[in-house]
Amino acid sequence: MLSSARNALVAGIALSIAAVLAAIVASGTDWLGFTSFVLRAIHVVSAIIWVGMIWFVNFVQHPAVVGADDAGRGTLFRLVVPKVATIFRHTSHLVILSGVLLLLPTGYLLSSWMYGAPFYMPLAKVLLLWGAAAGAVAMWAFVHMMIWPNLQIVLGEKPSNAEAKAAARAKVALYARANLLLAIPVTVLMVAAAHLL
Numbered sequence: 156m157l158s159s160a161r162n163a164l165v166a167g168i169a170l171s172i173a174a175v176l177a178a179i180v181a182s183g184t185d186w187l188g189f190t191s192f193v194l195r196a197i198h199v200v201s202a203i204i205w206v207g208m209i210w211f212v213n214f215v216q217h218p219a220v221v222g223a224d225d226a227g228r229g230t231l232f233r234l235v236v237p238k239v240a241t242i243f244r245h246t247s248h249l250v251i252l253s254g255v256l257l258l259l260p261t262g263y264l265l266s267s268w269m270y271g272a273p274f275y276m277p278l279a280k281v282l283l284l285w286g287a288a289a290g291a292v293a294m295w296a297f298v299h300m301m302i303w304p305n306l307q308i309v310l311g312e313k314p315s316n317a318e319a320k321a322a323a324r325a326k327v328a329l330y331a332r333a334n335l336l337l338a339i340p341v342t343v344l345m346v347a348a349a350h351l352l
């Protein structure tokens with residue numbers, strides 16, 4: 156199972172499923188609790204990957220690109236940057252989608268419809284969650300409206316000249332830092348909404 160990253164990943168997922176099934180067999184659950192758990196697990200794991208990529212881009216990839224010579228930079232743009240971009244683009248969709256769905260079982264949205272009666276929630280908890288969600292949507296927008304279109308210019312996937320490429324690189328770095336700025340507050344506020352109050 157350690158012969159490749161894919162095998163290790165599959166083994167890790169299988170281990171998680173086995174442990175969760177054992178817990179369910181031992182203690183039971185209901186459909187709502189189970190659905191909420193599955194969405195939460197997908198949300199947290201995809202958020203870890205997305206925020207991990209933001210960390211990697213800012214503290215590893217960007218300094219490497221800046222410090223590399225032309226040949227090294229070419230290698231990074233060919234072998235590393237496109238893979239990193241693919242991972243953070245797709246995980247960002249998954250975080251948003253699982254987060255939006257999670258609003259239902261947790262009672263932040265349409266609680267009367269979900270539970271047949273309005274759901275009391277402290278205002279501070281609601282504000283923490285919606286504040287974090289607003290920050291997360293801004294992060295998602297930075298990825299898809301600023302970082303990815305400019306990265307395509309940097310990678311040569313869109314026609315441009317050297318001046319446009321330099322401007323695009325500066326924008327990618329700027330919005331990657333904006334995502335870094337928001338990543339910790341969004342994560343902390345989400346955890347606070349779930350556990351503080």
Ligand code: HEM
Binds near residue numbers: 349350
């Ligand atoms: C960068 C983006 C995001 C990150 C890093 C993130 C991270 C997290 C984390 C770590 C939790 C706590 C899970 C737990 O401890 O149980 C959480 C919970 C949650 N998140 Fe997110 N999240 C993000 C985006 C979103 C978005 C866009 C939405 C919805 C529009 C959302 C909705 C929720 C909900 C409803 C919960 C459960 C809160 C509760 O149980 O009271 N998240 N999120």
